[in-house]
Amino acid sequence: DAEITQSPRHKITxxxxxxxxxxxxxxxxxxxxxxxxxLGHGLRLIHYSYGVHDTNKxxxxxxxxxxRSNTEDLPLTLESAASSQTSVYFCASSRLARTGELFFGxxxxxTVL
Amino acid sequence: xxxxxxNSPSLSVQEGRISILNCDYTNSMFDYFLxxxxxxxxxxxxxxxxxxxxxKNEDGRFTVFLNKSAKHLSLHIVPSQPxxxxxxxxxxxxxxxxxxxxxxxxxxxxxxIP
Numbered sequence: 072d073a074e075i076t077q078s079p080r081h082k083i084t085x086x087x088x089x090x091x092x093x094x095x096x097x098x099x100x101x102x103x104x105x106x107x108x109x110l111g112h113g114l115r116l117i118h119y120s121y122g123v124h125d126t127n128k129x130x131x132x133x134x135x136x137x138x139r140s141n142t143e144d145l146p147l148t149l150e151s152a153a154s155s156q157t158s159v160y161f162c163a164s165s166r167l168a169r170t171g172e173l174f175f176g177x178x179x180x181x182t183v184l
Numbered sequence: 185x186x187x188x189x190x191n192s193p194s195l196s197v198q199e200g201r202i203s204i205l206n207c208d209y210t211n212s213m214f215d216y217f218l219x220x221x222x223x224x225x226x227x228x229x230x231x232x233x234x235x236x237x238x239x240k241n242e243d244g245r246f247t248v249f250l251n252k253s254a255k256h257l258s259l260h261i262v263p264s265q266p267x268x269x270x271x272x273x274x275x276x277x278x279x280x281x282x283x284x285x286x287x288x289x290x291x292x293x294x295x296x297i298p
Binding site: 104106111112113114115116119129161163172173174175176177178 | 190218220225226228229230233273275289290
């Protein structure tokens, strides 16, 4: 079965460290997204990509970067982790057709100490 | 600026009764609306959607109503079951914003009381 997987599922790091969260999907979807979930804020878009070599900033992109070198993967990098980036991160993908339906991964819980 | 708002952080409903979850939006360019359901330690899953050309969409126990003039949508669950206990997110998209980019609300935690 096609799926979307995130790794690691849990990570604890220190302030200032670089962290990369992996996202891999096997649906061959063009569209991929990174969201963070925080209490009182819901799901907020960090970065997104509509295809290989395409990346775009979302509403909370400061301190984060992504790269899209193939269809399957969209890694999210925190260049210098901050305590404000402690959150649950969700990767998602969708087909090109404008259904709006996203398939989410199970999430990566990141704690920055 | 929260463009999609869910003003009720939580809701408790007796099993078998109707659950009504509400969502308001501010951006008139939104033309497609969705509801997602999320269980703890899992990713959100798609539940039901509605296009702005409709005012109602039904799928089994779930019905979404859209009132464009009020910029308001609601999700009705009838009858409510214990497995419906979850966090529900309202989401919206607009063709001017790109094909699939969704703006989510803050979520409502629904608890079904047996």
